[in-house]
Amino acid sequence: MFHPKWRAMFALTTLGVVGLLGGLPNNPVTAQEKQDTSLSVADFKKLAKELHVKNQPWATVPWKVSVSEARQVAAKEKKPIFLVVNTGNCLGFV
Amino acid sequence: MYAREAVLNDPEIVKLVRQHFVAIAVDNTNNINLTPVEREWLSDKGGKACTQGMSVFTAGGKLLGVGGGFKAEGNLQMLQQALKKFRPEDEPTEVTALNEKDRDAVAQPPEGGLVLYVSWKVLGGYDTPAKPGTEAHAYQNGLGIDRLWVRKDEAEALVEGRFPDSLKKRMLRYHVSDVFQKVKDIDIAYHDGRVSGSFRSGSKGEAGSALGFVETKDGKVTRLDLLLKGRGERVKSHGFMAGLEIVPDGKSVPVALFFSLADPKDDLSRLPPHRTWRQLETYLR
Numbered sequence: 001m002f003h004p005k006w007r008a009m010f011a012l013t014t015l016g017v018v019g020l021l022g023g024l025p026n027n028p029v030t031a032q033e034k035q036d037t038s039l040s041v042a043d044f045k046k047l048a049k050e051l052h053v054k055n056q057p058w059a060t061v062p063w064k065v066s067v068s069e070a071r072q073v074a075a076k077e078k079k080p081i082f083l084v085v086n087t088g089n090c091l092g093f094v
Numbered sequence: 095m096y097a098r099e100a101v102l103n104d105p106e107i108v109k110l111v112r113q114h115f116v117a118i119a120v121d122n123t124n125n126i127n128l129t130p131v132e133r134e135w136l137s138d139k140g141g142k143a144c145t146q147g148m149s150v151f152t153a154g155g156k157l158l159g160v161g162g163g164f165k166a167e168g169n170l171q172m173l174q175q176a177l178k179k180f181r182p183e184d185e186p187t188e189v190t191a192l193n194e195k196d197r198d199a200v201a202q203p204p205e206g207g208l209v210l211y212v213s214w215k216v217l218g219g220y221d222t223p224a225k226p227g228t229e230a231h232a233y234q235n236g237l238g239i240d241r242l243w244v245r246k247d248e249a250e251a252l253v254e255g256r257f258p259d260s261l262k263k264r265m266l267r268y269h270v271s272d273v274f275q276k277v278k279d280i281d282i283a284y285h286d287g288r289v290s291g292s293f294r295s296g297s298k299g300e301a302g303s304a305l306g307f308v309e310t311k312d313g314k315v316t317r318l319d320l321l322l323k324g325r326g327e328r329v330k331s332h333g334f335m336a337g338l339e340i341v342p343d344g345k346s347v348p349v350a351l352f353f354s355l356a357d358p359k360d361d362l363s364r365l366p367p368h369r370t371w372r373q374l375e376t377y378l379r
Contacts, residue, residue: 053354
């Protein structure tokens with residue numbers, strides 16, 4: 001129905017508008033978007049505290065990651081060993 | 095993640111384990127932190143558990159209890175009963191070391207490099223907040239975790255005021271793209287110890303930000319914290335991606351990803367990153 005030339009111009013114009021709005025996945029983030037999504041130092045401090053591995057309750061346990069070392073410590077301190085086995089380490093990627 | 099959140103984060107279990115046990119976590123399948131001899135030694139002490147298991151035994155090898163699963167209560171009882179059975183007077187004060195053959199099979203961080211803790215979390219956006227104590231609650235509120243290794247030359251570049259491209263690409267390849275999805279690049283600026291950046295993610299190319307801090311002393315990196323915040327979409331990965339596993343299809347939610355320098359003396363820092371398994375050379379390139 002429309003001349004190919006007009007269809008091409010329409011497509012290019014649409015891409016340009018979408019690009020200006022920063023809506024294409026690979027376009028650089030615009031200055032406005034940076035302003036809208038910027039992280040403040042306060043945001044950083046709050047989220048860093050929430051996400052830090054060492055702030056998690058389970059991380060306050062002095063975990064061993066070597067069976068041999070755990071056995072030596074357990075014998076010396078006269079304690080039993082608590083083993084957690086996982087597909088993917090429970091203290092690592094899982 | 096579920097066992098970590100539901101069981102290992104339980105306050106009573108944390109208290110009991112800290113006071114009365116030597117705790118160890120092993121991966122017996124994906125990134126095995128055991129030598130062959132250690133695997134064999136553990137095989138009748140709960141070491142063959144599939145997916146997830148917990149057990150208690152003495153340094154000498156006497157099994158005291160077996161548990162596992164994703165409920166704190168049952169594992170707490172198992173730990174308490176194992177303690178009652180434990181006879182320290184019957185146990186040796188030293189143990190014969192297991193054969194150290196193939197210790198090299200457990201990957202180690204690069205010499206002179208750095209280890210970063212990696213963690214991520216969905217910050218909200220679920221349609222319905224889950225009830226505490228449920229699996230959904232554990233996923234909604236749980237952290238995903240891993241490690242990242244930094245080469246010696248990359249650490250030196252940071253000291254010299256450069257954020258190395260190879261490090262940025264490793265972060266992107268193994269973590270940023272997983273957590274935020276479809277991220278082609280991160281635009282990073284590093285100046286006077288401050289890292290800032292931006293990126294696009296997801297099917298809609300939504301903008302995200304990065305902010306971080308690097309401190310150095312005597313030619314060494316003493317602090318490296320980098321936080322990224324953006325939008326994430328659902329990731330199906332057999333439960334490995336924490337809260338991202340239960341994001342409703344077609345929706346994006348706010349997500350944060352955090353890298354932080356680990357103390358190499360901390361045993362938790364010694365677990366290898368997930369993607370080092372059988373591809374260490376590729377991982378560090």
